Amino acid sequence: MAYLKSSDSKLQWNGIKVMASSIVGDLAKVRNESTVHEKQTMKEEAYPEETAILAKAPDVPPPITRNYPVKLLVNLEVIVKELPIDDSYTYEYWTFQESVPGPMIRARVGDIMQVKLVNRDQSGMMHNLDFHAVLGPGGGAPLLNCGKDETKVAQFRLTYPGLYIYHCAVDPVSVHISNGMFGLLLVEPDKGLQAVDKEYYLMQAEVYTEDNPITVDSRCLPQSIDKLMDERPNYVVFNGRQGSHLENNPFKAKVGDRVRFYVGNAGPALVSSFHIIGTIFDKVWKDGSLLNQPQLGLQTVMIPSGSSAVVELDAVVPGNFTLVDHSITRIEKGCVAFLQVVGETKDPYLYCSEEGPSPCPGCKIHP
Template structure:
């Protein structure tokens, strides 16, 4: 195993000066184990195949791509169509991978409804860019497989139809649940459905949507080229990458576009841990979760001023924070090797003047 060369600037940006001290001394196929699902050759001993051309410029879903808050007070119906799409994209620059997705990005689109609303779902697995059967298991749905039984279809089949009432208020995960569900979730097939309580949610200035998952590949961390899927690594629960929204460091200055907020504002972050295997120790460096909705529970009074919270695979959480002073707030998995080396970090870039005299870098 080779390790990526991390310079001081990279690590400082990744986990902040305090966290960097702890790691400074370290700087300097198919179910039988073939790559992908039998459609790509295994990597040769002399290295990976060359990186492939990408189908999408950016696999990471924009964390602000969230439906508007519920503003209705009577049940209504929602007609929703979700299509699966298999796309090649970069995990990080020069490293390509074939993702399985709902609607072309990771995580799948957030659905937002009010408790008591009716959702009429059309689920489609088109012929093009799909090579396996898929379905959708909604943890918010009462019914066989959370809807997975009714939505299991193969490429080119007629779209599946499903109608359900959103009876449970909360934030819930959905994911593909065919027999190879662990591979499909690892490859990007998960998302969230937000079912607001009848009285709605407290108003905030910003909302962000993040999904963590592990990617198991037949290449080394940071190795340039096209990475196939590695079932052996998944069985050992030894991921190559642990990322937010499908991309390593996708919401940092180096890796893409940071999230943004202004001093004096508030934010709510919806966080889904797709897994398929690892618990996330969800933490905000330089802030706390001032109100934490554990396990996506929106009915119980939230926990207050939480530093680090476990989010199990197949679980969501929601959390709110304030921004009294400017500066980067780093959202990480506090299993810090994942943040410093494997990609599980995103930054909220907070600008503006301090709103309170609580922090001074130059006293």
């Protein structure tokens, strides 16, 4: 566990740990008091079982090809893992399946999603899961409260198609989300989604750290509760780290491809103005709603904290296209990625000049 540098921050962090211990104690009391909550009995449905294919960003699970509901088994583990936050420093993330964001889950409307959550966090911190796709108190979180080395199982019927956030909702929720405990759940409509050439999983999030590691021989930046409460992130990143999808690991497509991005904003505080420089979104399902008709021809998509969007575009010109939060100062905090398109355009007048391109030296958005 990476502790905070300032004495005030240490006191705040100790307060959080005390609060977590109090929650564990209170939960034990609630479990022993049958008059507080009625036990929700799990019911067996005559649905075939299917284990969910979980995909780590930027990959996406394969499309649903069946035309019937199943009991979808989703197995997730909480694991604390130190991961790179940029080229110089690391950060101790609280992860689902050792990745930030957590894996993307793909289901079909009508499925019964059975979630098994195992808490491998050895610090004693409690964790759970709040699915924005779940109808019921806490989005399922009260049924999945897990202490150290505990396993919890709960099941939920998925009644609305859409692209939904999931996250840990243990108090203080902002601490758990900003430590990496979030992901996306795609619930396909009963007739599925139209096939495209490329699908990608992308999540924006903030990370709040102290300016320096605790010791001179460490690369790990501790969390800053002060900055978190003031909503002053050091980093605003795509898929868990600064530079996750730059020249050495861009999103890729060919001229003529139809490309779909499943985009989430974990927050925990900022609104995203999602934009891809040099493209126009042909179709956008705002707020992740797949019940509504898509909006057409959008330049920038507002994605609130805790929400999502499905965006589609046609790759018609070769080159590097830059994904940003158009609250543009966030580029300097790491919120930039590249889509690399190869091939030849069918319409040379879409983008042409007698001279070749001459990007400005050191430019972060026009490589």
